[in-house]
Amino acid sequence: SLEIAQAGIDQQVCMNRPVSLAANAPVNGSGQWQSISGATVTYPASPNSTVSGISLPGTYTFIWTIVNGNCTSTATVLLAAFDLVQANAGTDQSICAAAGTSLNANGPSPLSGVWTTPSASTIVNPNDPLSRVLVLNSGIYSFVCTIANGGCTSTDTVLVVIDSLEIAQAGPDQQICLGNTVQLAANIPAFGTGQWSALGGGSVSSPSDPQATVGGISTAGAYSFVWTINNGTCSSSDTLTINVDTAIIALAGADQSLCGSTTTILNANDPAPGVGLWTSLGSSLVSSPKGF
Numbered sequence: 001s002l003e004i005a006q007a008g009i010d011q012q013v014c015m016n017r018p019v020s021l022a023a024n025a026p027v028n029g030s031g032q033w034q035s036i037s038g039a040t041v042t043y044p045a046s047p048n049s050t051v052s053g054i055s056l057p058g059t060y061t062f063i064w065t066i067v068n069g070n071c072t073s074t075a076t077v078l079l080a081a082f083d084l085v086q087a088n089a090g091t092d093q094s095i096c097a098a099a100g101t102s103l104n105a106n107g108p109s110p111l112s113g114v115w116t117t118p119s120a121s122t123i124v125n126p127n128d129p130l131s132r133v134l135v136l137n138s139g140i141y142s143f144v145c146t147i148a149n150g151g152c153t154s155t156d157t158v159l160v161v162i163d164s165l166e167i168a169q170a171g172p173d174q175q176i177c178l179g180n181t182v183q184l185a186a187n188i189p190a191f192g193t194g195q196w197s198a199l200g201g202g203s204v205s206s207p208s209d210p211q212a213t214v215g216g217i218s219t220a221g222a223y224s225f226v227w228t229i230n231n232g233t234c235s236s237s238d239t240l241t242i243n244v245d246t247a248i249i250a251l252a253g254a255d256q257s258l259c260g261s262t263t264t265i266l267n268a269n270d271p272a273p274g275v276g277l278w279t280s281l282g283s284s285l286v287s288s289p290k291g292f
Helices: none
Strands: 011-014 030-035 050-052 058-068 071-082 093-096 100-102 112-116 121-123 132-135 139-149 152-163 174-177 193-199 213-215 221-231 234-245
Touching: 121 139, 132 139, 132 152
Parallel strands: 011 071, 093 152, 174 234
Antiparallel strands: 030 058, 058 071, 100 132, 112 139, 121 132, 139 152, 193 221, 221 234
């Protein structure tokens, strides 16, 4: 009896990878594979034999023949072999508080490439190797680049780390008298670390302490201190100025003894560059409290 040979459906395969044929098993008689295009059938009598030697792109032809006495039936199957294009999703990225960034995969053209992500983010153009992606919050986001070339598929993953930006607040400017203790009052970082640095004089007792004290101020003048908060790729800085004044010794003048007079002239020292002020400890009045 004649048994119809069925060589299986045509396949797209990847070069240098295992391939199995899928012909029908004869009920009567015997089957035999024949390679037309140079590849090797490992077990020619097996309908599900593997194939080797597919090392170049192109079309490979295989014939499945079933012989039963004087009856012969043949069928042909084609294997289209493609080269593997290795997907490269680009280098991992760390960026600061951005709403989005651009990916940088190897261009698949004219092949078929696509971006996918399991993360809570949006890929603007999944078929663009350089597509932008949109993210809402800080965190770690993964993006998978898949390149398909016929029967070959390759994937690669890139990570995008979004760091949180925390605004540094160095505290209000201060005005002190030379010799007084100065305490800083910056904000405490919720993420990352903070660091004080002095600009042009003065020293900070504990640079990582938001409420550190300041030393090393031996002369009057303006001293600036910068509070910087670093969190991954994010950095924020703020500056405060401490104005240090010199103490001016107040001299109220010599004591006076008055006879039958209700007025007199006080004679204090000039307070410049500061400001002087008279106050009365009794019932008398000072006509010009700021006069000296």
